Amino acid sequence: MAHERLLPRQYMILGLVAICAPLGDACLSRGMTSLPAISVLHPLTLIAAVFTPWIALGIALLIGFFASYLTALSWADLTYVLPATAFGNVIIELLSRLWLHEHVSWQRWLGVILITVAVGFVAQGPSLTVHPEEAPAEEEARA
Amino acid sequence: MMTAANPWAGAAMIAAVVLSSTAGEVLTAAAMKSVGDLDEIRARSGLKGAIRAVITCPLFFAGVFFLALAFFSLLFALNHLNLSLVGPAAASLTVITNSIAAKLFLKENVDRRRWTAAALICIGVYLLAH
Numbered sequence: 082m083a084h085e086r087l088l089p090r091q092y093m094i095l096g097l098v099a100i101c102a103p104l105g106d107a108c109l110s111r112g113m114t115s116l117p118a119i120s121v122l123h124p125l126t127l128i129a130a131v132f133t134p135w136i137a138l139g140i141a142l143l144i145g146f147f148a149s150y151l152t153a154l155s156w157a158d159l160t161y162v163l164p165a166t167a168f169g170n171v172i173i174e175l176l177s178r179l180w181l182h183e184h185v186s187w188q189r190w191l192g193v194i195l196i197t198v199a200v201g202f203v204a205q206g207p208s209l210t211v212h213p214e215e216a217p218a219e220e221e222a223r224a
Numbered sequence: 225m226m227t228a229a230n231p232w233a234g235a236a237m238i239a240a241v242v243l244s245s246t247a248g249e250v251l252t253a254a255a256m257k258s259v260g261d262l263d264e265i266r267a268r269s270g271l272k273g274a275i276r277a278v279i280t281c282p283l284f285f286a287g288v289f290f291l292a293l294a295f296f297s298l299l300f301a302l303n304h305l306n307l308s309l310v311g312p313a314a315a316s317l318t319v320i321t322n323s324i325a326a327k328l329f330l331k332e333n334v335d336r337r338r339w340t341a342a343a344l345i346c347i348g349v350y351l352l353a354h
Contacts, residue, residue: 090263151278152263154256159249159326160338163319167345170352192351199344202337210333 087208091156094149095165101146103169107176108139157208164200171196234309237301241314245294246321250329252287257330259284312353316346 087095112135119126130136153162171193177183259265259277266274278284301310323342326332 151252151256154253155259155262158332159253159330160323160332160334160342162253163322164341164345167315167319167349170349174352188351192348195344195348195351199341199348202344203341206335206337207333210331212331 087157091153091208094153095157095162097149098146098153098162098165099168100172101142101149102166103173103176105139105142105146107173108135108142112136112139158210161203161206161208164196164203167196168200234305237297237304238310238313238317240297241294241301241310242317242321244290244297245314245318246325248287248290248292248294249318249322250287250325251283251290253326253330255281255283255287308353312350315353316349319345319349 112130112133115135116130116133119130131140150162150166153165174185174189174193178185255278256262259281262274262277265277269276298310298314301314319342323334323338327334
């Protein structure tokens with residue numbers, strides 16, 4: 082399991098994974114709460130909701146998340162990418178403190194610190210497991 | 225809410241979310257590994273080539289199927305259980321099951337560093353939800 086450090090472009094992709102999902106969820110939440118209650122008897126109103134600005138922005142961000150998530154999985158292990166998705170929780174917490182000026186309890190700050198430490202822990206290690214049968218082909222490609 | 229009345233049903237709903245989500249994540253990861261580095265494919269054959277490489281991989285659709293199943297299982301669970309229970313329980317258990325599944329099925333080298341990170345994320349998610 083030896084692999085060079087990620088390129089700046091690849092760190093940027095992981096950053097997009099961490100940022101796009103919480104921002105997308107926040108936009109969907111903002112859009113859905115601003116709409117009147119939708120009844121299960123009128124499901125078509127959900128389709129109309131898709132075209133409202135906040136929900137459309139939320140969907141665009143979630144498409145961006147899925148595209149960057151798939152890209153990250155194509156060159157990194159699932160267990161390497163997972164902490165990046167968990168880091169989205171930290172971003173939500175920071176946004177709620179800095180942008181919405183909400184009170185964040187010490188338990189939540191502790192949660193933020195633990196997830197940040199976990200991300201730092203994994204980021205220090207190799208990003209991809211190279212299986213012995215793949216190693217010669219990879220060396221050949223590098224040469 | 226079902227939590228107090230029937231804890232086994234609640235546990236089964238959370239298990240359904242966690243298992244379908246894990247299956248979806250692992251199948252999607254396996255699909256992307258079989259496709260290869262998307263950045264390289266995009267540089268070689270453009271965005272269309274990269275999209276074609278992904279959507280012609282059957283494993284990718286199996287992954288998306290299970291991710292969709294996880295989404296609807298979550299909606300069903302939220303219909304019966306509190307968000308404050310389902311959210312953190314599903315999020316933290318999924319981190320653990322994904323690490324186990326990645327080791328077993330994707331043969332990833334989940335070393336002590338990654339296990340520690342998974343445990344820290346579990347505790348962190350729990351603390352954020354409370």
